[in-house]
Amino acid sequence: MELPEHLSIDFLSRGDVNNLIFSAESLKRVARNRLYLDQILKKGDTYYGINTGFGSLCNVRVEPEELSQLQENLVCSHACGMGDEVPEEIVRLMLLLKVQGLSKGYSGVRPAIVQRLIDYYNLHITPIVYEQGSLGASGDLAPLAHLSLPIFGMGQVRYKGEVRETMDVLNELGLEPMPLAAKEGLALLNGTQFMSSYASWSLVAAQRLSAWADVIGALSADGYMAKDEPFKHPIHRIRPHKGQIETARRILELLKDSEIQGIQKEQVQDPYSFRCMPQVHGATKDVIDNVRHVVETEINSVTDNPIVFHDEDAIMSGGNFHGQPLALNLDFLAIAMSELANISERRTYLLISGQRGLPPFLAPDAGLNSGFMIAQYTAAAIVSQNKQLCTPASVDSIVSSNGQEDHVSMGANAATKLRRVMQNVQRVLGIELLTATQAIDLRRPKQTSPMLEKVFAAFRSEVDMMPKDRLLHTDLVKAERFLNHRVEDVIR
Secondary structure, three states, X not given: OOOOOOOOHHHHHOOOOOOOOOOHHHHHHHHHHHHHHHHHHHOOOOOOOOOEOOHHHOOOEOOHHHHHHHHHHHHHHHOOOEEXXXXXXXXXXXXXXXXXXXXXXXXXXXXXXHHHHHHHHHOOOEEOOEEEOOOOEOEOHHHHHHHHHHHHOOOEEEEOOEEEEHHHHHHHHOOOOOOOOOOHHHHHHOOOHHHHHHHHHHHHHHHHHHHHHXXXXXXXXXXXXXXXXXXXXXXXXXXXXXXXXXXHHHHHHHHOOOOOOOOOOXXXXXXXHHHOHHHHHHHHHHHHHHHHHHHHHHHOOOOOOOXXXXXXXXXXXXXXXXXXXXXXXXXXXXXXXXXXXXXXXXHHHHHOEOOOOOOEOOOOOEOOEOOOHHHHHHHHHHHHHHHHHOOOOOOOOOOEHHHOEOOOOOHHHHHHHHHHHHHHHHHHHHHHHHXXXXXXXXXXXXXXXXXXXXXXXXXXXXXXXXXXXXXXXXHHHHHHHHOOOOHHHHOO
């Protein structure tokens, strides 16, 4: 399929696009852009990164016959990634977003380069990329260098589940390596596609987990015999934050016709982790909306350098590769999402505390059985780790390239730790789901709402009630994986 002119997070959330097509319109624009660049180069003028060295070597001119070697040297010398491999799903997003950026027709690359990236995407030839190495400033240089090596036959790729040398896979498929031409290495390396891919993945996860936080919080509310009064409209009408109003409406909807809600409550009011779900979950929703706007702007932008404006007869050097807009917002999103785990762990703690007619640790025979005592420990440990991961990366900057790159965003570090926060939030919500459903079981024969009973039944088809102690790790993993489902697919 052709990529839409404007990529959205909703588009990316629909799952992997298996077949990309280089649209005729984009191909034409890229070809015109490259033709203009070739004509400019024949005039002999000097342009950064096209016929000069890079970074602090920007004043060193390179001869025309060496321009292809210059670009390949650039990619090889910048392939300095270290650490863990970037997950395959993230690397495929990097390929897709790099295709999207180059297809805008401002990067001076040949259409064949874009097509080769499309071929790799469609054939599921996934470059091996490493997490560490980008400062998030002059583009994601090291990760994008590893992404680009296979174009001219270098580096390693994952193909059919195995890590192999690129040339072995190209020979197997009858493909020739493609030498780079002037400007192409720089266009491939300059850009924010590493940060943007992690950001896109995280936003898809954030939307899914935000929806689950409301559902699981509502289940816990019935399990804990909490009141629904704090979710009623007049309270939120007079403090009309969008996310707060949406959360309150959603939780009331989830609790509608709950038999447990019909029981007369003895308490005057509930702890904040229940009563303030609209305010806490809602604030996170507002952050997700704000970050989504930034990320969607970024993945539809041209972020390499220099930029070739063939329509305006100009080649301009600027700083569109600087990751500051992403860095600040990815740090913010990590903080906002970690709060969903913070408040979730508090609800788990209250559910196992032996209050409101529930047995200690939700164990029917407490003493002989420890129930969910240590599951809460696990949630607490994960929440504590999130607090450490939420230390902002964007407040740091280390001078590089002999002072030429004297302010960097550290957005790549913000991006990779954000993914870890997302995974941690899912685990903590999974633990709450285990305790909430156990509490509902202990309230039987009373029923929760029809919507929440659907969630309960779907979860119970995968994880049984725990009448006595068993190996809990297995249940925790199943609960975590259950949240890979979308709420709308469970509640129909």
